[in-house]
Amino acid sequence: MALPTMDRRAAVKKLLDARDGALVVTGLGSPSYDVHAAGDRDDNYYLWGAMGGAALVGLGLAQAQPRRRVMVITGDGEQLMAFGSLATISVARPKNLDLIILDNQHFGETGMQSSHTGRGIGFDRVAAACCFAEVAELRSLEEVDA
Structure with missing residues (x-):
């Protein structure tokens, strides 16, 4: 049975419509x-x-701008x-950083090869293992809450 899919653009727009600065x-x-x-x-x-750099650039911004959501x-x-960046972010524990991973189970920029997430690696489980304070895997647009 196929897993439900989400309209990625609609999900991103919903998040950004509520970004509040x-x-x-x-x-x-x-x-x-x-x-x-x-x-x-x-x-x-x-x-x-800078493939793999987004999460750590976000961490740096969150630390430099502690009053702004990143x-x-x-x-x-x-x-x-940048698998290890999840552990680094967890150790830093920035309260103002949200990490949103859009998972299509492919390396889209290098030819749509299957990624590890299509073979059982779940970022929600990895983040939980790294002790992130809040973790969710969303599969429908209705679940997206900014």
């Missing part, structure tokens, strides 16, 4: 397109050409390139 960092590829399609803004940072919107393939 948050800084946004995007990962390589589709997440950058999705954020731009939802409305380009000066406080969007499209991290292009949202990192990235893909599973990009985040897999």
Whole structure:
């Protein structure tokens, strides 16, 4: 049985419509397109050409701007390139950082090869193992709550 799919662009737009002044960092590829399609803004940072860097750039911003919410919107393939950043973020425990991983189970920028998430690796379980304070895996647009 196929898993339910979510309209990624609609989910990103819903998150950004409620951003309330948050800084946004995007990962390589589709997440950058999705954020731009939802409305380009000066406080969007499209991290292009640094595969695996979005989460740690977001952490740096969150630490430098502790009074501002920081949202990192990235893909599973990009985040897999920086697997250890989840442990680093967990140790830093920034209260103002949200990490949103859009998981299509593929490395979209390198030819749509299957990623590890299609083979049983779940970022929700990894984040929970790293002691993230809040973890959720969302499968429908109705579950998306900014």
